[in-house]
Amino acid sequence: MRFVIKVGTSLIAPGGRIDTVLMRALVDQLDLERHEYLIVSSGAIASGxxxxxxxxxxxxxxxxxxxxxxxxxxxxxxxxxxxxxxKVVAQLLLSSDDFTSALRYENLQHALHELLKLGVVPIVNENDSVSVRELVGAFGDNDELSALLATAVKADWLVLLTNVDGFYDSAGRGQKLVRTVRRLTPKMEALCGEKSELGTGGMRSKLRAAMMASENGVQVAIANGTAPQAIRNAIERKIGTYFPATKPAPKKRAKAAD
Incomplete structure (x- = not known):
């Protein structure tokens, strides 16, 4: 199977310093022998x-x-x-133009296909150092980027890891975790809190990204990355908030193809 794992700033660099202990715990959860992984990594600004x-x-x-x-x-x-x-890792810094230009999008798909065929784990981030539109919110943090990437590589799963358990149906006391979301409503978006202090996204951008990916055949989970075995539990036990794919996933290119 093919997975896109998005790791938020609140996990990677809480307080502006890289948390290598938590990051190692996340990497150790990956079944690198059986599956393909792409990691969308926030945290560059906070780390800097x-x-x-x-x-x-x-x-x-x-x-x-x-x-x-x-x-x-x-x-x-x-x-x-x-x-x-x-595993060997590769760095890809992307901007919105890589997904809106047909030629650049095709080139991106070819590059990702070759990296995955070689057994490489792509580490993807927004190109914040030169692409100003991403810094001022054109991308909606790395959440939208992860959904676009999952669609581009025809991923089976997109897992959005954050520091909360998922999406809650209300604010304050008595709130309940929403286990499954099949449709995003204005009421749900209105319940979303503010974005994190160091990040540029928030729960609203995660909901929108999750729906975008699920509508393109990708199963999605929003899960708490600080929990033990967060990735496995999100996928196998649907712990967190689950977004089922609303249409069949497109067929992947064969691994051996050129």
């Missing part, structure tokens, strides 16, 4: 903030670009260490 000694997220787009450029190298160094002796 720590290295550049910023105590709060910059408001200037130029400073956010600088933080992203510094933080991205820290992230990839961390992933190289985590996958050492297990």
């Amino acid at each position: 903030m720590s290295k550049l000694a910023f105590s709060a997220k910059p408001k200037s787009v130029r400073l956010m670009q600088a933080c992203a450029a510094v933080g991205q190298s820290l992230l990839m160094y961390t992933y190289e260490q985590l996958f050492f002796g297990k």
Whole structure:
């Protein structure tokens, strides 16, 4: 099976510092011998903030670009260490143009196909250091990117990992976790809280991304990445909030194809 795993800033760099212990725990959950994985990794800006000694997220787009450029190298160094002796990793920095231009989209699909055929784990992030539109919200954080990526590679699953258990049906006391979502309504979007302090997305962007992917044949889960075996439980036991695919997934290209 083919999985896209999106890891949010709240997990990767809480407080602006990379949490290698939690990231290792997530990587250790991947069945790398049996399945194919693509990781959409947030956290570049937050990681760069720590290295550049910023105590709060910059408001200037130029400073956010600088933080992203510094933080991205820290992230990839961390992933190289985590996958050492297990899999080769590759870095892909994407922008919305890679999905709106037909030629660039086709080239992206070819590159991803070859990487997966070679057994490589692509580590994907927005190109925040040069693409300003992503920093000002054109992409909706990495949530929308992960949905577009899952569609592009015809993934079986998209798992959106965050620091909450999933989507709740109300705010405050008495709230209940919504186990399955088949349709996104304005009322559901209105229940979404604010985005995280260091991230640029939020539950609203996760719901929209989940529906986008499910409408393109991908099963989706929003799950708490701090929980033990979060990825396996989200897929096998539907722990979190589950979005069933609303149409059959398109057939994948054969692994041996050129």
